[in-house]
Amino acid sequence: MSLQSLETDFLIIGGGSAGCIAAMRALQIDPKLRVTIFEKSDIVYGGSIARGMDALNIVAIPGKTTAALYLEAVRAGAAGIVDAGPSYVMAERSYALLKEMESWGVTFPKDEKGQYKTLKYHVKGEFQTAMDEPELKAMLVQRALNLGARPVNRVMALRLLTDNGKVAGAIGLNVRTGQLVVCRAKTVLVASGGVSRLTLPNSGYLYGVYDYPGNTGDGFAMALRAGAGVTGMEYTQRTMLIKDSNMPLLAICVTRGAKVLDCNGNVIMEGEVNNINAMNEAFTEGRGPVHIQLSHLPEEKIREIEHILFTTERPVNERFFGGRHIDFRKQDIELWPTEYLLCGGHGLAGIRVNERAETAVPGLYAAGDVASVAKQHLTGAFVFGEVAAEEAIKYMDGMPDPVINEDEVNAVREELQQRFTDKDKDIDVRELEHKVRRVVGDYLVSPKNSHKFELWKYWSDTFRDDFRHVAVHNGHELSKLYEVENILLCADCSALAGDFRKESRWGECHRRSDYPL
Numbered sequence: 001m002s003l004q005s006l007e008t009d010f011l012i013i014g015g016g017s018a019g020c021i022a023a024m025r026a027l028q029i030d031p032k033l034r035v036t037i038f039e040k041s042d043i044v045y046g047g048s049i050a051r052g053m054d055a056l057n058i059v060a061i062p063g064k065t066t067a068a069l070y071l072e073a074v075r076a077g078a079a080g081i082v083d084a085g086p087s088y089v090m091a092e093r094s095y096a097l098l099k100e101m102e103s104w105g106v107t108f109p110k111d112e113k114g115q116y117k118t119l120k121y122h123v124k125g126e127f128q129t130a131m132d133e134p135e136l137k138a139m140l141v142q143r144a145l146n147l148g149a150r151p152v153n154r155v156m157a158l159r160l161l162t163d164n165g166k167v168a169g170a171i172g173l174n175v176r177t178g179q180l181v182v183c184r185a186k187t188v189l190v191a192s193g194g195v196s197r198l199t200l201p202n203s204g205y206l207y208g209v210y211d212y213p214g215n216t217g218d219g220f221a222m223a224l225r226a227g228a229g230v231t232g233m234e235y236t237q238r239t240m241l242i243k244d245s246n247m248p249l250l251a252i253c254v255t256r257g258a259k260v261l262d263c264n265g266n267v268i269m270e271g272e273v274n275n276i277n278a279m280n281e282a283f284t285e286g287r288g289p290v291h292i293q294l295s296h297l298p299e300e301k302i303r304e305i306e307h308i309l310f311t312t313e314r315p316v317n318e319r320f321f322g323g324r325h326i327d328f329r330k331q332d333i334e335l336w337p338t339e340y341l342l343c344g345g346h347g348l349a350g351i352r353v354n355e356r357a358e359t360a361v362p363g364l365y366a367a368g369d370v371a372s373v374a375k376q377h378l379t380g381a382f383v384f385g386e387v388a389a390e391e392a393i394k395y396m397d398g399m400p401d402p403v404i405n406e407d408e409v410n411a412v413r414e415e416l417q418q419r420f421t422d423k424d425k426d427i428d429v430r431e432l433e434h435k436v437r438r439v440v441g442d443y444l445v446s447p448k449n450s451h452k453f454e455l456w457k458y459w460s461d462t463f464r465d466d467f468r469h470v471a472v473h474n475g476h477e478l479s480k481l482y483e484v485e486n487i488l489l490c491a492d493c494s495a496l497a498g499d500f501r502k503e504s505r506w507g508e509c510h511r512r513s514d515y516p517l
C-alpha cells in the first residue's frame with residue numbers, strides 16, 4: 001500500500017472553529033510557518049458551525065460582567081466541577097475575541113443605547129452575546145487560507161506519532177481511497193470536536209444527531225493512546241431540540257421571551273435557559289413532550305426569531321416548519337430529547353488541558369469541544385485555538401525536526417491491511433455502529449448503576465471481537481470502522497468514570513439509581 005508523506009511545523013487535526021482560528025493565529029505570528037490541517041470532511045463545511053452562528057455564548061463585556069463573575073456562573077452551572085484556570089483565561093480573553101471578530105466583519109447587534117445585545121443563558125450575569133453571522137464558517141476558512149494554511153481534506157487522523165515521548169506528527173487515512181498519509185510535525189493541535197455519535201437519536205438515523213456527525217471522539221482516542229489524559233467522561237449529556245430534525249432553537253427562543261411548557265401547559269422555563277433538568281424530569285415523569293410557545297410574543301419578536309432560525313440556524317428550518325404547516329403565531333414547537341454526547345464545549349468531557357491548552361504529552365495541544373474546559377462553547381474553541389497556536393510557536397522555537405518512529409507507522413499499516421478487506425467477513429460497519437450506540441444507550445446513560453456498568457464490559461469485549469468480522473469494501477467504510485472503534489473507546493472511558501463517580505450529579509447527565517440524590 002502506498003503512503004503519502006508530508007512535513008509541517010504545526011499540524012492541526014480538525015478544521016472546525018478551533019482548528020481554523022489556530023491556523024490563523026499561528027500564521028499571524030509567523031507568516032513563514034508551515035501550517036497543515038487534516039480535515040476529515042471538507043474544511044469549508046466541516047464542524048459544528050457548518051454555516052453560521054447566532055451567539056457567542058460567553059463574553060465578559062467590560063462594565064457589564066467580569067471574568068470572576070463568569071467563574072461563579074460556570075461553577076454553578078457545572079455543579080462545582082470546574083478547572084478554574086482555563087475557564088478564567090477564556091472569559092478574560094473573550095471581549096478581545098469579540099473585537100477581533102468584528103474586525104473580520106462579524107455583526108454583533110447593538111440595542112438602542114449602542115450596547116451589545118446580551119441574553120441570559122447562565123445562572124449569573126448576561127454573558128451570551130447576540131451575533132448575526134450566517135457565513136461565519138466560510139469567513140473563518142477564507143481567512144486561514146489567505147494567510148497560507150494548507151488544508152488536507154478528506155483525511156481522518158488515526159494515530160499520533162511520538163518521538164521519545166514527545167509528539168512527532170500524525171498518521172491519517174484518506175476517507176475516500178483508504179490511502180495512509182504520514183505527516184511529520186514539530187507540534188500538533190487536536191481540534192477534532194466531541195463525540196456526537198455516542199448513542200442513537202430517537203429518529204433512529206445514524207447521522208441525524210444534534211452536534212456535527214463527523215465528530216466521533218477521534219481526538220479523545222488519539223490523545224489517550226499517546227499518553228494524554230481525559231476527564232469528565234461520566235458527563236453524558238443530552239438536550240431538548242426540535243423533534244425529528246434535532247436542530248437547536250432553545251436559547252434562541254427562550255432568551256427572547258418564549259415559554260417552555262409541559263404537556264399540561266405548566267411553564268417549565270421562561271426568560272432564561274436555566275433548567276434543562278426540569279425538561280428532562282417532565283419527560284421522565286410522563287409530562288412530555290414539552291413545547292416551545294411563541295404565540296404570546298409580539299409580531300416583531302417572532303420575526304426576529306424566524307430571521308435567526310431561517311438564516312443562521314439554519315435555512316432548512318424554513319422548509320422543515322413550512323412542510324409541517326407550523327406557524328409560530330398559532331402553533332407550538334414540539335421538543336424531544338436528543339441523543340447523548342460527550343463534549344467539552346457543551347459539557348465537561350474531554351482531553352485534560354491547562355490554561356495554555358497543553359496536554360500531558362509534550363508538544364500536543366487540544367482546543368475546542370475535544371478539550372475539557374467546562375461548557376466553553378464557541379468562545380472556548382476560539383480562545384483556546386488561539387492560545388494553542390501561541391504556545392505551540394513558543395514550544396517549537398529552535399527545535400529540530402522530530403524523527404518518525406517507523407514501528408508506529410508499520411503497526412498502523414498492518415492493522416489497516418487486515419481491516420481493508422471483505423474476504424470471509426460478513427458484518428456491515430453501519431450495523432455494528434447501530435448496535436454499539438444502542439447498547440451504549442442501554443447501559444451508560446442515566447439512570448446509571450454498577451450493574452449496568454458491569455454488563456457493559458461484556459458488550460465492549462464482544463464488539464471488539466466483532467471488528468475482525470467487519471467487511472470493508474472501500475476507504476469510506478474503513479474510516480467508519482475506525483470511527484466506531486473510537487466511539488467504543490470513549491464509551492469505555494465513560495463507563496469507567498461513571499462507575500467511579502459514586503454519586504448523582506448534574507441532573508440527567510449523571511443520575512445513579514444506586515446513589516440517588
Ligand SMILES: Cc1cc2nc3c(=O)[nH]c(=O)nc-3n(C[C@H](O)[C@H](O)[C@H](O)COP(=O)(O)OP(=O)(O)OC[C@H]3O[C@@H](n4cnc5c(N)ncnc54)[C@H](O)[C@@H]3O)c2cc1C
Binds near residue numbers: 013
Ligand atoms: C447546533 C449547534 C449550535 C451551537 N450554537 C452555539 C452558539 O450559538 N454559541 C456558542 O457559543 N456555541 C454554540 N455551539 C457550540 C460551538 O459551535 C462549538 O463549541 C464549537 O464550534 C466547537 O468547535 P471545535 O473546533 O471544537 O469543533 P468543530 O467545529 O465541530 O470542528 C471539528 C472538526 O474536526 C473534524 N474532525 C473530526 N475528527 C477528525 C479526524 N479524526 N481527523 C481530521 N478531522 C477530524 C470535523 O470534520 C470538524 O470539521 C453550537 C454547537 C452546535 C452543534
